[in-house]
Amino acid sequence: MNKSLFLTAFKATVPVLFGYIPLGIAFGILFNELGFHWVYATLMATVIYAGAGQFMAVGLLANHAGLMEVAITTLLLNSRHVFYGISLINKFKTNGWRKFYLIFGLTDETYSLLTGIRPPEDKDETDFYLLITALNHSYWVLGSTLGAILGANITIDTTGLDFTLPALFMVLAIEQYKTIRESRPFVMAGAVAFLSIWLFSRDNMLLMSILLSIIVLLVLRRGQKPTEAIAQGSL
Known part of the structure; x- marks a missing residue:
């Protein structure tokens, strides 16, 4: 090794x-x-x-x-x-x-x-x-x-x-932001999370957040020009 x-x-x-x-x-x-x-x-x-x-x-x-x-x-x-x-x-x-x-x-x-x-x-x-x-x-x-x-x-x-896992997620999210230096994915994730809590129960919040995120990403990707989509897909 x-x-x-x-x-x-x-x-x-x-x-x-x-x-x-x-x-x-x-x-x-x-x-x-x-x-x-x-x-x-x-x-x-x-x-x-x-x-x-x-x-x-x-x-x-x-x-x-x-x-x-x-x-x-x-x-x-x-x-x-x-x-x-x-x-x-x-x-x-x-x-x-x-x-x-x-x-x-x-x-x-x-x-x-x-x-x-x-x-x-x-x-x-x-x-x-x-x-x-x-x-x-x-x-x-x-x-x-x-x-x-x-x-x-x-x-x-x-x-x-029991707070260890949420704290760990926060650290990893900060590290990801430092890597990509792009705020839009985190803003979108926060908005989707709050919307899921508002529309659905807390028990179903995670699954609904994932589904809503996929829908939003598909809509945004569909609105991109082909060259932009190819460029992002290669990253």
């Missing part, structure tokens, strides 16, 4: 590190309260690897939800990843297990990094994307494991840990 490439990827994922570790610890503690061995928290973080989905699973398991209820709820919650994947088709220029792992490890935070950070010019971009994905994955597994072990041995007050 190229040491300089690893260090570059690690520096890029530091904000995620400081978000995933405490958030994973919070999940591990909550998961431990269900009475499962800490190993299952590690296994869940490794194989499922879906922060919001895992927190939701804790509530579903606590209420003895059925398999169909769990499947439908998880599908609706993670449906946003369909749109993430479509936008990254041209970035994932690889096949086999490498492409499979990039798809599997595509979380909200990883997507933000992959779309907001350019790989080093003299390095293979697929290796860079794989390192970012694997590092973020390892942070989540480590945090979840620590939380489950700590929860099984000591009593911890988790008040305030």
Whole structure:
């Protein structure tokens, strides 16, 4: 492994590190309260690897939800990843297990990094994307494991840990703005979010925001000249 490439990827994922570790610890503690061995928290973080989905699973398991209820709820919650994947088709220029792992490890935070950070010019971009994905994955597994072990041995007050994820999103949004230096996407995202909260329930806000954003982007793209659309598509 190229040491300089690893260090570059690690520096890029530091904000995620400081978000995933405490958030994973919070999940591990909550998961431990269900009475499962800490190993299952590690296994869940490794194989499922879906922060919001895992927190939701804790509530579903606590209420003895059925398999169909769990499947439908998880599908609706993670449906946003369909749109993430479509936008990254041209970035994932690889096949086999490498492409499979990039798809599997595509979380909200990883997507933000992959779309907001350019790989080093003299390095293979697929290796860079794989390192970012694997590092973020390892942070989540480590945090979840620590939380489950700590929860099984000591009593911890988790008040305030639920703000970790929103804070992480804010940091990543600021980093993306520094990269693209364009305010319109962020203004549009804020407007769509407020409109979704106003028109729909908070439970459906995320999915509706994604759908409205796609509609707005399609309308704006349709109004562009062909040369402008080609230029933007090549960025």
